[in-house]
Amino acid sequence: MDITFLGTGAGRPVSGRNVTSSALRLPAARGTFWLFDCGEGTQHQLMKTSHKLSRLERIFITHLHGDHTFGLPGLLSSRAFSGGTTPVTVYGPKGIKQLIEMSLSLTQTNLEYELHIEEIEEEGIIFEDEQFTVTAAELEHRVPCFGYRIVEKPVSGKLNAIKLQGLGVKPGPVYGRLKQGLDAELPDGRMVYANEVKGPSIPGRVITILGDTSPCENTVLLGVGADLLVHEATFAADLPDKAVEFGHSTTIHAAEAAVRAGAKKLVITHFSSRYRQEDLEQLADEARVLFPETLAATDLLTVPIPRIVEPRE
Incomplete structure (x- = not known):
């Protein structure tokens, strides 16, 4: 498994940085991927990766702000022209169904595959199959916004x-x-x-992907023990008041959540347009003061999520 950051900017695209979206590659045997948020230009970014739209399985939208949703109609439409025939399910807050259906209706777009839209009405498990469980919890933002916790189920141990x-x-x-x-x-x-x-079962991986948020308890609860925590860091450490005023976080807020959650790795993203590409390493360094295992996401960066196998006694 790995995650590719298709867009790492906040609010609007800037040169070299698209707006928010990320693609989570599922285990090879499954051969599919999930998308988290779909800002404008997401399908263009996907074309620069090895992901194929026909292999898209599910889309998880954190909230309805345009920098997280404006790419949806185009992407869903293009999938129909890219050989996609299997069903796709979109999850998101109330209003996501109207946004998608109205866009497709007004543009007279007919999809050649089943599209299911599930609006999240309460916190808890929103998806489960034999391999994964996905839990959603509300964050602190200016509009209803969710974070997602993806838990891979344990794999049975090998026969001796x-x-x-x-x-x-x-x-x-x-x-x-x-x-x-x-x-x-x-x-x-x-x-x-x-x-x-039989050998001991192999624990599954935990990936936490948060939407826009100021510091809140659910950023920690969703991230408990995560192999990878993706947390916004719209502002640098010296702007905590501004961050909270607009429902966002700083680099330090993200690091504090990772520490409290006991996460293994933190990736910060969703950077304000005030920061240039050359500033990102400094933003990561601010978080590393509290949480050394921090990366600053850049567009098209792919971060592996290896399965951690405990050694046998």
């Missing part, structure tokens, strides 16, 4: 082939049962217990 060979277990139906975590009886009546021939 040497131990099974020693027990005289050959590949076949018994292997299948044990792989599912089920005990199995051998033809001679002996029992083979799954927990004795």
Whole structure:
């Protein structure tokens, strides 16, 4: 898994920095990706990556401000011309359904795939399948705004082939049962217990992607133990009052949330147009004073999210 930042600017695009969007690549076996926010120009940014619109599965919108949504109608329309036939689901605050349906209706855009739109009415789990759970919680901004916590479910441990060979277990139906975590009886009546021939399960990854926010408790709750926390840092450390006035955060606010959450890595993004590209490393350094594992996102930066496997005892 990895995340590519398609736009890292706040409010409006500037030279070298598009407005907010990021693409989360899911495990290779799934072969799809999710999009978080869709500011103007997102589809143009996607064309500079290896992501294909036909492989887009879900879109999570944090809030309805234009720098997070103006790219939606064009992107959804282009997907229909890019071979996309599988369903797409869009999640977002109340109003996202009207925004999308009105845009598509007025432009007489007909999609060749199923589009589902789910407005988030309350905090909690908004999506779950056999591989992931996504939880949404409201943040502190000028309009309703959500942050998302993506939790990958644990992967079953591998069978110990040497131990099974020693027990005289050959590949076949018994292997299948044990792989599912089920005990199995051998033809001679002996029992083979799954927990004795399987390695420990491998924990899943946790990715937290926040929308625009001033400091609040949900930035911490959503980020608890996250392998990667994506937190806005619209302003530098010397502008805390201005940040909070407009419902935003500083570099220090982001770092404080990461520390309190016990996150493993912090990526700051959503930078005000007052900051040039050459200023971003200084912004990251401000956060590193409190949280050393900090990166400042740049457009088209891809950050790997490796699975952390605890060593066996």
